[in-house]
Amino acid sequence: xxxxxxxxxxxxxxxxxxxxxxxxxxxxxxxxxxxxxxxxxxxxxxxxxxxxxxxxxxxxxxxxxxxxxxxxxxxxxxxxxxxxxxxxxxxxxxxxxxxxxxxxxxxxxxxxxxxxxxxxxxxxxxxxxxxxxxxxxxxxxxxxxxxxxxxxxxxxxxxxxxxxxxxxxxxxxxxxxxxxx
Amino acid sequence: xxxxxxxxxxxxxxxxxxxxxxxxxxxxxxxxxxxxxxxxxxxxxxxxxxxxxxxxxxxxxxxxxxxxxxxxxxxxxxxxxxxxxxxxxxxxxxxxxxxxxxxxxxxxxxxxxxxxxxxxxxxxxxxxxxxxxxxxxxxxxxxxxxxxxxxxxxxxxxxxxxxxxxxxxxxxx
Numbered sequence: 001x002x003x004x005x006x007x008x009x010x011x012x013x014x015x016x017x018x019x020x021x022x023x024x025x026x027x028x029x030x031x032x033x034x035x036x037x038x039x040x041x042x043x044x045x046x047x048x049x050x051x052x053x054x055x056x057x058x059x060x061x062x063x064x065x066x067x068x069x070x071x072x073x074x075x076x077x078x079x080x081x082x083x084x085x086x087x088x089x090x091x092x093x094x095x096x097x098x099x100x101x102x103x104x105x106x107x108x109x110x111x112x113x114x115x116x117x118x119x120x121x122x123x124x125x126x127x128x129x130x131x132x133x134x135x136x137x138x139x140x141x142x143x144x145x146x147x148x149x150x151x152x153x154x155x156x157x158x159x160x161x162x163x164x165x166x167x168x169x170x171x172x173x174x175x176x177x178x179x180x181x
Numbered sequence: 182x183x184x185x186x187x188x189x190x191x192x193x194x195x196x197x198x199x200x201x202x203x204x205x206x207x208x209x210x211x212x213x214x215x216x217x218x219x220x221x222x223x224x225x226x227x228x229x230x231x232x233x234x235x236x237x238x239x240x241x242x243x244x245x246x247x248x249x250x251x252x253x254x255x256x257x258x259x260x261x262x263x264x265x266x267x268x269x270x271x272x273x274x275x276x277x278x279x280x281x282x283x284x285x286x287x288x289x290x291x292x293x294x295x296x297x298x299x300x301x302x303x304x305x306x307x308x309x310x311x312x313x314x315x316x317x318x319x320x321x322x323x324x325x326x327x328x329x330x331x332x333x334x335x336x337x338x339x340x341x342x343x344x345x346x347x348x349x350x351x352x353x354x
Binding site: 127133 | 208210246248249278279280281284302303304305307308313314315332333
């Protein structure tokens with residue numbers, strides 16, 4: 001009986017650990033770079049874009065997605081390159097395809113979203129590419145399809161003015177899309 | 182000997198002044214120069230921006246939006262800078278990206294009441310300048326060439342930046 005209780009307690013502990021190990025935010029840094037990510041729940045995303053006067057059909061599409069706010073700080077004295085085409089997103093089912101600017105441009109054109117709202121939306125996204133000057137910082141959103149499963153991010157940054165320096169690779173594991181409480 | 186001393190002193194001082202003029206304050210970069218895209222926009226009252234507003238002057242071109250947190254932090258600094266620099270030979274284009282009149286008016290009435298807000302209503306003028314992000318500041322020389330950019334928001338009202346702006350004006354006078 002004692003043994004059974006011990007096993008039960010251990011299982012419960014493990015399950016609890018599994019449930020809390022996936023996080024909605026993480027920061028990773030080394031001597032050259034700080035990378036911070038945080039996923040946003042649908043309600044604050046809706047509220048933000050409603051505040052910008054976006055129409056309801058646009059908001060309905062956006063709140064179904066997984067918004068990942070990213071902040072990058074170049075701590076070094078050299079150039080560090082952001083190139084989102086070199087980032088990978090993966091969950092237990094395999095690779096997740098990021099919904100990039102081209103995707104959204106096409107989507108918004110299909111449903112005839114006004115240019116002003118398209119423009120504002122694009123400015124809330126993380127740039128596709130950027131050569132971070134020494135000590136430059138920048139932030140923005142990456143948008144993934146919402147899958148309900150924890151996912152990993154592998155972020156690769158080239159270095160040097162000509163992108164020929166030693167690359168920096170950062171892995172952020174077990175991130176989960178935030179949900180409304 | 183005295184003449185030689187005077188010549189050497191003048192040379193030294195002119196070198197020092199030139200070095201000061203080209204010293205960039207934190208976060209201001211000098212990328213490859215390019216011709217500034219033409220701005221075909223109007224202000225919040227519908228008055229178009231005219232070339233005569235900035236021709237022959239250094240032009241401080243700034244793009245912003247009220248929802249952008251670094252923009253909100255920087256607007257008071259630009260307000261203060263402009264209250265000092267407006268009587269010097271410099272022009273300011275303070276351009277809102279893709280917001281409506283009510284939003285701009287509500288925001289600026291609190292944070293930048295003396296700033297003339299130009300409106301890029303559909304966001305396309307902003308995109309022509311290819312900003313690194315918002316806020317974005319460009320310094321355009323009197324010949325219409327972009328010479329400097331700022332990385333993110335800057336404390337334009339502080340001595341390092343004011344002296345830099347003045348040095349640009351002085352260079353071309």
